[in-house]
Amino acid sequence: MAIRIAGTTLPNEKRVEAGLTAVYGIGFSRSKKILNELGINPDIRIKDLKIDEANKLRDYIEKKIRVEGELKREVLSNIKRLKEIKSWRGLRHTRNLPVRGQRTKTNSRTVRGNVRRTMGSGKAPSAQKT
Incomplete structure (x- = not known):
């Protein structure tokens, strides 16, 4: 059953x-x-x-x-509230960056995909060797 x-x-x-x-x-x-x-x-x-x-x-x-559904709605409303009051965590959610203090120069690919939002990430390789 x-x-x-x-x-x-x-x-x-x-x-x-x-x-x-x-x-x-x-x-x-x-x-x-x-x-x-x-x-x-x-x-x-x-x-x-x-x-x-x-x-x-x-x-x-x-x-x-x-x-x-009830729990998912609550989590989404909590995130929405953080965005509305413009808290630091809310801004991180808005920009799709890690929220809990992880480094972003390297090792934030999972959250972002390979999009360049910080200086060192997603950098194109140079055309010639030096």
């Missing part, structure tokens, strides 16, 4: 503890806490969950934890 929680179908073959991490906003440690609180064995497979356990899990997650 496939279980859907907050619009995400959980993988049947995984253990419940690991399968819950498929839901955006639930990591491994949070999944352990949820299962511990509900008294569900974390070692059983998702396909082996009883219907009442699955319903209890679904109700708990959808009512008490911010996941999926």
Whole structure:
């Protein structure tokens, strides 16, 4: 039986503890806490969950934890607020640069792609050797 929680179908073959991490906003440690609180064995497979356990899990997650669309909306609104108040972090988000203090002269390709936004990055090789 496939279980859907907050619009995400959980993988049947995984253990419940690991399968819950498929839901955006639930990591491994949070999944352990949820299962511990509900008294569900974390070692059983998702396909082996009883219907009442699955319903209890679904109700708990959808009512008490911010996941999926609601969490994504909150993150986006936080970033939008930072941009509106023109904070340093907001400016970094606006310019698509690393926000958390990483160096940008080298090693910020993942965030930017290979676009030259700082002096040393994306520099074209010189035409002749010196």
